[in-house]
Amino acid sequence: MIVGGWRPARVIETRTQTPSARSIRLEVPGWTRSDAGQHVDVRLTAEDGYQAVRSYSLGSYGSSTEVIELAVDEVPDGEVSPYLVRDVRIGDELEVKGPLGQFFVWRPDQELPERRGPVQLIAGGSGVVPLVAMMRAAQDAGAVESVRMLYSVRSPEDAIYRDEVVSAAAAGVDVRWVYTRSAPPDWEGTVGRVDADTLRDAVWPVEREPLVFVCGPTGFVEHAADTLVRLGHDPVRVRTERFGGR
Structure with a gap:
């Protein structure tokens, strides 16, 4: 039953992504479709009736199934994320509302003028989740040559969807990694934060007029x-999504 836009959602699969992050697949009866980049609100209700709501990006997209996928990074002292990362089990029932958001979305078949051109994905930490949905959409549409991804993480062990991103790179997506604290033993690049030189080297050239999606803290x-x-990219074509859910 849908009450106030909230739908029941049953946990059907969980997978550890990093020591502090987990992906969760939910079966949502009546779910129709979502675009890559959208999110849902998740509501938990305690036995005493107390409720907590947080927003989480969808790693899934499309309309072929009633199953959606989230990936959650635990926030210390959070109300919702520790439960989703450490305690939720297959068969548990949650509530979700959505899909939500129309600005931070990408569809490979979109013909609006502002959506044409190559796509640049820039992720910081768990901000990769909606960008993975976009990457999946590009792969399914055979459009990997038009997509680049820059993924900044503290260390290789902190990369959510790491195996999938590596596979996408092998399939043709131009993936660049930034390690801010520690890098793999065979890493030949520098270790540090994303700066102007990093962006100038990794992002599509300004003259290509890429549509840029940036997500993270x-x-x-x-x-x-x-x-x-400052490097010359049109601010209208730079879409941003910030997070801080607990």
Whole structure:
């Protein structure tokens, strides 16, 4: 039953992504479709009736199934994320509302003028989740040559969907990694934060007029977006999504 836009959602699969992150697949009866980049609200209700709501990006997209996928990174002292990462089990019931959001979305078949051109994905930490949905959409549409991804993580062990991103790179997606604290033993690049030189080297050239999606912690997103504009990218074509859910 749908009450106030909330739908029941049953956990059907969980998978550890990093020591602090987990992907969760939910069966949502009556789910129709979602575009890559959208999110849902998740509501938990305690035995005493207390409710907590948080927003989480969808790693899934499309309309072929009533199953959706989230990936959650645990926030210390959070109300919702520790439960989803450590305690939720197959068969548990949650509630979701959505899909939500129309600005931070991408569809390979979109013909609006502002959506044409190559696509640049820039992720910080768990901000990769909606961008993985876009990457999946590009692969399914045979459009990998038009997509680049820049993924900034603290270390290789902190990369959510790491295996899938590596596979996408092998399939033709131009993937660049940034390690801010520690890198793999065979890493030949530098270790540090994303800066102007990183973006200049990894992002589609300004003259290609890429549509850029940046997602991650607020500081990361604001720094990346501001730097892109200073490098000459049209601010109208730089889409941002910040997170901080607990």
